[in-house]
Amino acid sequence: MSEKTAKIKVFRGDEKGGEYKEYDVPLFEGMVVLDAIHHIQATADNTLAVRWNCKAGKCGSCGGEINGKPRLMCMTRMDTLPLDKPITVEPMKTFPVIKDLVCDVSWNFEINKKIPPFKPKAPLADGTWRFSQEDADRVQEFRKCIECFLCQNVCHVLRNHKKEEFAGPRFLVRLASLEMHPLDVEDRLSLIKEAFHIGLCNITKCCTEVCPEHITITDNAIIPLKERVVSRFYDPIAKFWQKLFAKNDVTK
Amino acid sequence: MARLAPNTMFKSGLGTTQRKDNWWLQPVLVVFGLGSFGIYSTWAALQGNHYAFGPYLSPFYSPLFIFDWWHWSPALLILWAPLGFRATCYYYRKAYYRAFFADPPACAVGELAEHRYSGETKFPFILQNIHRFFFYLAAIFIFILSYDAYEAFWFDGHFGIGVGSLVLTANALFLGLYTFSCHSFRHLIGGKRDCFSNCSLAKAQYKTWSIVSILNQRHMLWAWISLCTVGFADVYIRLCAMGIIHDIRII
Amino acid sequence: MNYQTFEHDVIVIGAGGAGLRAAIEAATQGATVGLVCKSLLGKAHTVMAEGGVAAALGNVDLRDNWQVHFRDTMRGGKMLNNWRMAQIHAQESPARVNELEAWGAVFDRTKEGKILQRNFGGHQFPRLAHVGDRTGLEIIRTLQDHAVHQKNIEVFMECTITHFLKEGNKICGAFGYRRVTGEFLFFKTKAIILATGGIGKSFRINSNSWEYTGDGQALAYKAGADLMDMEFVQFHPTGMVWPLSVKGTLVTEGVRGEGGILKNSKGERFMFRYVPPMFKGEFAETEEEAKRWLAGDKSARRPPELLTRDVVAKAINAEVKAGRGSPHGGVFLDIASQRDVETIRKKLPSMYHQFKELANVDITKEPMEIGPTCHYIMGGIRVDAETGAATVPGLFAAGEVAAGLHGANRLGGNSLSDLLVFGRRAGLGAAQYAKENSSIKADTKQLDTCATELLKPFNQKNGENPYEVMDQLQKMMDAHVGIVREEKELQKAIDSLAQLKSKVKNVKAAGDRTYNPGWQTCLDLENMLIVSEAITRAAMERKESRGGHTRIDYPESSAEYAKFNFVLRKKGEEMRVEKEPLPKMPAALEILIKEGTT
Numbered sequence A: 001m002s003e004k005t006a007k008i009k010v011f012r013g014d015e016k017g018g019e020y021k022e023y024d025v026p027l028f029e030g031m032v033v034l035d036a037i038h039h040i041q042a043t044a045d046n047t048l049a050v051r052w053n054c055k056a057g058k059c060g061s062c063g064g065e066i067n068g069k070p071r072l073m074c075m076t077r078m079d080t081l082p083l084d085k086p087i088t089v090e091p092m093k094t095f096p097v098i099k100d101l102v103c104d105v106s107w108n109f110e111i112n113k114k115i116p117p118f119k120p121k122a123p124l125a126d127g128t129w130r131f132s133q134e135d136a137d138r139v140q141e142f143r144k145c146i147e148c149f150l151c152q153n154v155c156h157v158l159r160n161h162k163k164e165e166f167a168g169p170r171f172l173v174r175l176a177s178l179e180m181h182p183l184d185v186e187d188r189l190s191l192i193k194e195a196f197h198i199g200l201c202n203i204t205k206c207c208t209e210v211c212p213e214h215i216t217i218t219d220n221a222i223i224p225l226k227e228r229v230v231s232r233f234y235d236p237i238a239k240f241w242q243k244l245f246a247k248n249d250v251t252k
Numbered sequence B: 001m002a003r004l005a006p007n008t009m010f011k012s013g014l015g016t017t018q019r020k021d022n023w024w025l026q027p028v029l030v031v032f033g034l035g036s037f038g039i040y041s042t043w044a045a046l047q048g049n050h051y052a053f054g055p056y057l058s059p060f061y062s063p064l065f066i067f068d069w070w071h072w073s074p075a076l077l078i079l080w081a082p083l084g085f086r087a088t089c090y091y092y093r094k095a096y097y098r099a100f101f102a103d104p105p106a107c108a109v110g111e112l113a114e115h116r117y118s119g120e121t122k123f124p125f126i127l128q129n130i131h132r133f134f135f136y137l138a139a140i141f142i143f144i145l146s147y148d149a150y151e152a153f154w155f156d157g158h159f160g161i162g163v164g165s166l167v168l169t170a171n172a173l174f175l176g177l178y179t180f181s182c183h184s185f186r187h188l189i190g191g192k193r194d195c196f197s198n199c200s201l202a203k204a205q206y207k208t209w210s211i212v213s214i215l216n217q218r219h220m221l222w223a224w225i226s227l228c229t230v231g232f233a234d235v236y237i238r239l240c241a242m243g244i245i246h247d248i249r250i251i
Numbered sequence C: 001m002n003y004q005t006f007e008h009d010v011i012v013i014g015a016g017g018a019g020l021r022a023a024i025e026a027a028t029q030g031a032t033v034g035l036v037c038k039s040l041l042g043k044a045h046t047v048m049a050e051g052g053v054a055a056a057l058g059n060v061d062l063r064d065n066w067q068v069h070f071r072d073t074m075r076g077g078k079m080l081n082n083w084r085m086a087q088i089h090a091q092e093s094p095a096r097v098n099e100l101e102a103w104g105a106v107f108d109r110t111k112e113g114k115i116l117q118r119n120f121g122g123h124q125f126p127r128l129a130h131v132g133d134r135t136g137l138e139i140i141r142t143l144q145d146h147a148v149h150q151k152n153i154e155v156f157m158e159c160t161i162t163h164f165l166k167e168g169n170k171i172c173g174a175f176g177y178r179r180v181t182g183e184f185l186f187f188k189t190k191a192i193i194l195a196t197g198g199i200g201k202s203f204r205i206n207s208n209s210w211e212y213t214g215d216g217q218a219l220a221y222k223a224g225a226d227l228m229d230m231e232f233v234q235f236h237p238t239g240m241v242w243p244l245s246v247k248g249t250l251v252t253e254g255v256r257g258e259g260g261i262l263k264n265s266k267g268e269r270f271m272f273r274y275v276p277p278m279f280k281g282e283f284a285e286t287e288e289e290a291k292r293w294l295a296g297d298k299s300a301r302r303p304p305e306l307l308t309r310d311v312v313a314k315a316i317n318a319e320v321k322a323g324r325g326s327p328h329g330g331v332f333l334d335i336a337s338q339r340d341v342e343t344i345r346k347k348l349p350s351m352y353h354q355f356k357e358l359a360n361v362d363i364t365k366e367p368m369e370i371g372p373t374c375h376y377i378m379g380g381i382r383v384d385a386e387t388g389a390a391t392v393p394g395l396f397a398a399g400e401v402a403a404g405l406h407g408a409n410r411l412g413g414n415s416l417s418d419l420l421v422f423g424r425r426a427g428l429g430a431a432q433y434a435k436e437n438s439s440i441k442a443d444t445k446q447l448d449t450c451a452t453e454l455l456k457p458f459n460q461k462n463g464e465n466p467y468e469v470m471d472q473l474q475k476m477m478d479a480h481v482g483i484v485r486e487e488k489e490l491q492k493a494i495d496s497l498a499q500l501k502s503k504v505k506n507v508k509a510a511g512d513r514t515y516n517p518g519w520q521t522c523l524d525l526e527n528m529l530i531v532s533e534a535i536t537r538a539a540m541e542r543k544e545s546r547g548g549h550t551r552i553d554y555p556e557s558s559a560e561y562a563k564f565n566f567v568l569r570k571k572g573e574e575m576r577v578e579k580e581p582l583p584k585m586p587a588a589l590e591i592l593i594k595e596g597t598t
């Protein structure tokens, strides 16, 4: 059987720098980029470092840049890529490289810790709550996030401008999931403006383009949060209105 | 605390990327599209003539205010409002930040090295936050332009349909779709709520919000179509008024 | 030798559902907790769980209650379960699920605004609280976000525990290394909770991640704790069989819960032919009745596709063997003909996505090709039902790594609830133990031996490639200890294991210690060998077929074997298999099972 092969160019190195190494990998049906990396790992070089867990797009471990595009390696099929040129596989470039395709994403976990936790309103007498699927729908979209950090990686505020004070799209999504939660009563709006710097996002939507869970990050999470910030901080009419009808106050 | 990677690790600078697709095509098209509209509309607005023909009134000049003390084109009295609306529109912001400011030019493509960036937190971009006020104005414009479209069916007191009537109707329709698919409107109409099921008002708001949300998914599409229809309406009426083409009457 | 030292009251190993829940509970009790996991936080296996979490909330069908759940669990486990665990589990899981809601989880809703529940195999009523088909993600994220706000939990991501330290018979510490730097870590502690999950990587075709190398079972075994029920490995009936790249990847049972049907290459809905005597009369007998059930008719009985996993897996195996399989050696799972496009995409979004992107199959239009895949292990560390204590003082276990709740076969959805219920109990148990026991001084000389063992693969000159050895082990286990077993095959497995053992002694690691997957694989192999051997030896001894364990040479269940569990113990270098009689169930519960509750 004459085996078809593909050429694949992998970044090998660490925080000090590195180089691209080319490998030949045999192709098989339905093969994804992660299979190719695993093949190299098992045969050519046991030390090639990569993160993965589920190999089904569920855990968000295997983010990288394939032919320059931020993607999950386990969900990128080889047959969707042009095979005439070598396929480049690189780590996410926004975070410091630890080794090869693995980078240090701990900054994200630090940001997450700063988000005030969920605080539910008082439950019914039986200790539970009622809310409808319509209420659930909106936040469930945000809760699909698998924390692959591809959006953080592609966001130019972090990638090019290195604004470490900016929470980044992943955590604006998380903030949205809390702020729009039908049961939550915590108020994070000032933090969203002052501590998480939502104003640094210029809604250029790269986060939405790369999200493997197809979360409409910009339109459904960030822009609605920006609008809430406007109501609180930039809109005298809304303020007046809220005073009048304190009950319907969006800002709780 | 853990950090982000320094920019020195991989090649950086304007346009650097490992992307192998035609990432530059989109910004180029946007520059071309917005650029040509900008040039034409500035020119047309400055003309101050040929903006009406029969029952047709160019949307660049509607509502039409003629004052003795105003010596320039009447378009300039009103155009700031739709211009402000579009300039602060969330979609156009994306389009021009990418295409004109290269901030970023495309996803995972490098930017001009080391330029200062403050997003929308400082002047002038902090002004983007007043978008909803432009929305209020734009909503009024929709009523005015719809009235213009209605008027375009009455030729000297008689009902009729000309190509111009259809052009103005389509224009009002697409501008309406664009305006009412606005993100600010989506927020105001119901998006501001956290809970949709606890009272009857909330339920009504949920319905309107859902409809606006559906429109909103195509906001970019409406933005471009309505940009074309506005421009085209002016071109059409202008050409008729200049006598270069003739309006075809259908009825 | 250099190493970093940390001290906590309780060390939790594993940050899946069980580990996180245990850590939260122990911290709430005032213990200081170190939470250690092999991957990043939030990436543990629990994130992959799809279908739902079982709890008798009775939100959809009022007839449901803990007694029915208890009965279903026991019968699903072929009565080999620890009855007390099954009882606690059925009684406490509703509270655990509601608690998740209080911590921010957003489950799908019923019309009245309560938590929605769906049907699943072996559950008499719709019982699985779920979020589309990404329930595990919802649970792990909720627990994770709750845990990071607890003051006394310190998280150690990407750290692998490789050794336990004991003083006398008591646990006093754990040793391991940090993947990112390769540096050694010593955790001084009073109690350890193991929540390391399963063993799926011992098999070639599996639904599990690289983490599932049986570390917890092996660590406990080496520390002298009992392993129990190791012969019971669950082969999930519906794994993807094609394309090659995703062979084994799970297709949630939720597909059948939502109405999906199984067909062979002749288009026959074959499950009607495989209803075992124990369940006769409880399942629909005609396609027409199954249809009415799907339409919501409460008088109709469940379709046979919703039989327990062991039964369905064996049926599929039999169909394929009889030559009625699909082109790639599975059978067809069809939801497209049963539900409209909208419902499928809403209730099974990630399945839709998974098939679309990985197999070019649109499940709203075409059937899926599926076949059994190694999924879960019912057996594991033998624990006390109330506290999760293992048989070594100071050692606790919860979640997939522990044994007892599921008996010979696990019902879908009973794992996620297991994690919550027994994770919490192990947290309580360990915190209590830590309070009652002062810390003991660990003899740090032991650490040098640990370190030498860890570094051994770097010193092998002409050693084996660990990936090749792993491949050999997996293929061997698939061939001889897979879904159907027999004496001579198992004997072959034992012989091969002996050979593999000597290869594993020689595996070599190249490069240095920073993030070295080859080195990690070398270390994993030893654990994989121990659990593979435990599975094989226990399977050899159980000379009957029951639940997840099928012997062609003993195709029937035997009343004699229903009386005990097999326990594996380390005696010197030898692995002993011993019989341990089942604890006696109170009469009141026995009646529940025999007569049912309705």
Ligand SMILES: Cc1cc2nc3c(=O)[nH]c(=O)nc-3n(C[C@H](O)[C@H](O)[C@H](O)COP(=O)(O)OP(=O)(O)OC[C@H]3O[C@@H](n4cnc5c(N)ncnc54)[C@H](O)[C@@H]3O)c2cc1C
Pocket: C013, C014, C015, C016, C017, C018, C019, C036, C037, C038, C039, C043, C044, C045, C046, C047, C048, C049, C050, C051, C052, C053, C054, C135, C136, C159, C160, C161, C162, C195, C196, C197, C198, C207, C208, C211, C215, C216, C250, C375, C376, C398, C399, C400, C401, C412, C413, C414, C415, C416, C417, C419
């Ligand atoms: C695809 C799939 C779908 C499933 N669907 C369902 C479902 O719908 N319903 C259901 O009830 N169950 C389901 N299950 C089963 C269930 O998800 C698992 O059994 C359960 O999540 C196991 O949880 P756990 O907390 O015991 O361990 P895990 O979540 O697997 O966590 C194990 C932890 O231990 C850590 N660890 C392991 N070894 C070491 C070591 N040596 N040192 C340090 N840390 C270590 C790992 O890093 C990880 O953090 C499914 C399983 C799979 C694979």
Ligand code: SF4
Pocket: A151, A154, A155, A156, A157, A168, A169, A200, A201, A202, A203, A204, A205, A206, A207, A208, A217, A218, A222
């Ligand atoms: S839309 Fe905002 S958050 Fe998203 S990538 Fe662009 S700048 Fe970043």
Ligand code: SF4
Pocket: A060, A144, A145, A146, A147, A148, A149, A150, A151, A152, A169, A170, A173, A207, A210, A211, A212, A213, A214, A215, A217
């Ligand atoms: S929002 Fe999307 S891209 Fe960002 S981390 Fe979550 S899943 Fe990944």
Ligand code: FES
Pocket: A051, A052, A053, A054, A055, A056, A057, A058, A059, A060, A061, A062, A063, A072, A073, A074, A075
């Ligand atoms: S390995 Fe889990 S998302 Fe790719």
Ligand code: FES
Pocket: B085, B088, B089, B090, B091, B092, B131, B135, B178, B179, B181, B182, B183, B184, B185, B219
């Ligand atoms: S967002 Fe585009 S018009 Fe308001």
